[in-house]
Amino acid sequence: MKVFAVVGPSDAGKTTLVERLLPRLDGRVATVKHLDHAPDIDTQGKDTARHRAAGASATYGVSDDGWFATGDHRPLSALLDDLVPDHDYAVIEGFSGRDLPAVVLGDRDHAGPTIATAPEADGIDLDAVSTTVDELEPYVTLDSLVEAVKTDPDADRAGAIATFTGRVRAKDSADDAPTEALEFETYEGVADRKMAAIAEELESRDGVHRVLMHHRTGLIEAGEDIVFVVVLAGHRREAFRTVEDGIDRLKAEVPIFKKERTTDGEFWVHERA
Secondary structure (H helix, E strand, O other): OEEEEEEOOOOOOHHHHHHHHHHHOOOOEEEEEEOOOOHHHOOHHHHHHHHHHOOOOEEEEEOOOOEEOOOOOOOHHHHHHHHHHHOOEEEEEOOOOOOOOEEEEOOOOOOOOEEEEEOOHHHOOHHHHHHHHHOOOOOOOHHHHHHHHHOOOOHHHOOEEEEEEEEOOOOOOOOOOOEEEEEEEOOOOHHHHHHHHHHHHHHOOOOEEEEEEEEOOEEEEOOOEEEEEEEEEOOHHHHHHHHHHHHHHHHHHOOOEEEEEEOOEEEEHHHOO
16 A cells, blocks of 8 residues: 655645545555544545545544544554555645655655645646656555465465564553654665575564564654564464564564654664664
C-alpha cells in the first residue's frame, strides 16, 4: 500500500485536492482525515463524505485525542496497519506533524518528504503527483511480510514461519525519563542493500527458504513498531535460529542512526555509546 498526505492551511483546498487525486489512483483507496472535533459538531464531517463521493472505499476521521469511526479506537499508525491488506493507497488529509510523504499547500511546515508544493490546490500538477505516488516505497507491516513469504515458490516445503518485531520501548526501568519517540536515519539505499545481502546469506542455510527484513525510518513514537524479520523455513529450529541471527546481524551491520527523544531532551544514541 502506498501512503501519502495532503497538508496545508484550512483554506488552501486540501479536501478539494484529495477529491481530484482519488480518481487518478488505480486501485482501492482509503482516506484518513485529521479532525479537530467530532464530525457531528464540525463541518469536517462533510469532508469525509466528499472523500467517499470521489471514490474512496473507506474513510476515517482521527484526531490527536479521539477516534471518529466504528470499532475500537485506533491511532493513525495502527489504522494504517489495518488498511494494508485490502487497500492499494491510503491518502491522509492533514497530520503535518507525521513523517509521511506529502503534497504541501501554502507555507505549512511538514515533518516528512515533500512530493509537490503550491500555494493552493489549483497549483498542483495532478498527473505528476499520481506518478510520484506510484513510485513511493510501499508501507510495510509484519502481516504484509508474512503474506509475502506465504506466496514463495518453496512455501509448500515450509512448515514454519518465525517472526521478530522490534518496537519503541518507553522505558528500560521505572526511574528512566520516558522515551516519547525514536528517529531513524540512513544513507539512501545503503541500509536496504545491506539487509538484502544479509537475507541472501541467511537463505543459503539448509532448510531456510525465505528471509525478509524491514526497518522503518523517520520518527516513530513510543509503542510503535520499528523493525521486522520474517523467516520461512522447513522446521521451527531453523526458523527460530535464523530469526535471531537475522535481527542480531541487522543491528550490528546495517548503518542506521538513531535519535532518542525523551521527556528530558533528545540525543543521537551513537554519540553516547
